[in-house]
Amino acid sequence: MPTQSHYDVVIIGAGVVGSMIARELSRYRLAVAVVDKESDVGAGSSSSNSAIIHSGHDPYPGTAKARLNVRGNALWRTVAEELDVPLRSTGALVVAREGQESALEELLHRAHANGVTDAAILEADEVRAREPRIRPDTVGALWTPSAMVVDPFQGVLGPAENAAANGVAFLFEHEFTGALIERGRVAGIDTGNGPIRAQWVVNAAGVFADDVMHLFGVHPEFAITARRGEYFVFDPTRFTVDNVIFPMPDELGKGILVTTTTHGNSIIGPNSEEVDDKEDQSVTEAGMLQILAGAQRLVPSVSASDLIAAFAGLRATGNYKPDGRHRDFLIERSDEVPGLINVAGIESPGYASSPAIAELVVKLLAEGGLSLEEKESWDGRRARPARFAALSHEERAARVAEDPAYGRIVCRCENVTEAEIVEAIHRPIPARTYDAIKRRTWLGTGRCQGGFDYPRTMEILSRELGIPMEEVTKKGPGSEFLYRRTKEAV
């Protein structure tokens, strides 16, 4: 991965938006870098969300959200295929109870106005046929067949790895600390690891995009509130729902849903709570109760005893309302500071919109004078390593015959092998922490939640990275697991 002193474009933030933009830019003869303060891609909102590629039925017609969501939904099918990102067509149900019939009709009109032409209303019995466990007093549902579920981490890693393979530099543990502006134009950024000079800066900093803007001296009025959403994951051997089920939306958003994942687990969530700390991904007692109650309003048989994990994500809710009423994405080429592109307020449907946002950002850069010359060497395809656990008996036998490391099972619940862990550590976007390995291989996500694999995984990280055990971290500096050997003087 080339690192150099001067880039054509520096992207702040290695979330799904930053990674998609990086991959689009990797098509051209440009020096591009992505900086992120964390140790891995997708460490913020991008990997902690509902993992749904929405159809685009929900945003208010005429907004950037509506346009980019519908376009993004269409692009995701191609992008996922090219980048080997798990994506599953599920369709989605927005279910209505008695008294909500007119709201349902309104939602259908909104879907059609947005160009979601295949959206339709299902009668109660059709809803029950799709999901027998649905609440008995359901009167109907909006059915949007184009909705899909995605592996949220692979959806970030895919474009990032492909961008890296095509020459984009990813600089992790590089925290943006200030703007470099010379003669009124962007000259780069300052980071905790020194300045990085660049002709263009793309601000894709998620919940921190407002801070980045302010340090560039633009949009002092713009602010992002972190709205935390908590989720629960079910043990797939005890409870699964194979549908994406929303309640009717309210002013806070699409509500607490019951959904499936590409991995087969079902999840419920999110609630919505404004938090002061933009990194507060803690789960709360109150939130858990709220989510369970919300999910039980859709599927009454949802039970707390079948839960296997909880997590929380933060929505980057901006205060940009171009029509004075509806919150929208703020995506622009700055007039005040030439060379700055802002991609801010990317809350839902941001994930679904991300390929379309990348397309738009490239257009804004081109119109701003960035010369885009295609590379002949560009290869837009990326393949994900095979999961040993998903292979047939014959394929497993062939793998282990080739590489004995496939015969060493490290994670006993998900059957993750040492070979898969070693490969993850040496991919174009290297997994350098426990959590990075976990997100790539599903290690530690099963019933024992890492109890067995911790010591072994730490050893492998220590060996492959050439660092002492005490320096192995969960998610980057400051999250070390061990602090000294036993039997040492204290």
Add this chain to the structure above:
Amino acid sequence: MRVNGDYDVAVIGGGPAGMAAAIAAAREGARVLILERNDQLGGILPQCIHNGFGAINFGRDLPGPEYAYRYEQKVRALPVEIKLNTMVLDVTGGRDVFAINDDEGYLHFKPKSIVMAMGCRERTRAQIRLPGTRAAGIFTAGTVQRLVNIEGYMPGRRVVVLGSGDIGMIMARRLTIEGATVLSVLELMPHLTGLRRNYVQCLQDYDIPLHLSTTVKKIKGKRRVEGIETIQVDERFRPIAGTERSIDCDTLVLSVGLIPENELSSQAGVVLDDHTRGPRIDSSMATSVPGIFAAGNVTGIYDLVDYVSIAGTAAGANAAAYARGTAPEKRRRRVRLVPGSNVGSILPQEIEIGDDDSRPTIMLRPNATIDVSVRLRFTADDETVTEFRERYARPSEMIVKTLSARHLDQLRGDKNEEYQVEIV
């Protein structure tokens, strides 16, 4: 892939149950295979360097590694094939066993019978729904035990233990000896959940405070644990507002229970019990699938390893008999045992009441503390058929009873197929 049909009995798991099963089966003349995922036999025992093992089977108070070593010597003295570092991936109801290791690759066995002896795993943070951040520094007690006793690393300086289970108390002492400060052991229940002797020897003797009816309200710290907030709960486990207390710590150790490890049993179609969360077994340790036996913590959580070995011995002998076609025909009256009041679970779930002199042993796990003399009753339609006396009932200790001739007589005279077993 060659199908290896050389073995009479395949034992899955080389811990105390598996070793005892292998010994018993081999002594019956069976060709026995042990499949063990670890790099040594013994299961969890090699990391249990404290004593408290062997009182029943050896009449000695041994540390875990020595208890395991004694069984391992017996296994190795018999013609038992041992495959270490070998993970069983799939078991079918037709007794196909798929396993893998880095030496021989992918393996397919077809034994005549199987003993499931996979043991248990620890309950995790998710299962008790602990609120807070996902920082580094939250470990289960067993993981800490492995890190400290086997790997030789300290996972923290200032430690709080949640749960007064035995491993939690033992690790509180161990971490203290290794130089960490154990600030507190918290217990949600109004009573200790581990053995009283461990409370005295591990907490009292090291001045580690125990806080009953207290749990973790919140874990703080983004990267590494920076502290926790505790809260007291009332008799119905509801948090009592105003009792919050902050503790600065960098490590939270969870000792909040064990769960039988039955993914392979489920794959094979073995019926599990709602109370034990392990296979439903009869006095011969047979599961619902013919030719598949189960023993030890995989069938339900035991209090003492000695009983695990005893169960393994029975399972191994019966698996060998099944494999050789010498198992006695099951013509005797079979009765089901169902937990009644104050009983959490019962093993086995089914016993045979024969005319011969065989005496089934049952093991009960009380789910209430009664510190005075109790009666253990077999009832059907609210009528007591037979009963025993016990000195007390505590959730941390199993009640183990071998039915006497008198009890069997009373049960023989009755015609019910199911008995509630209760403690009053």
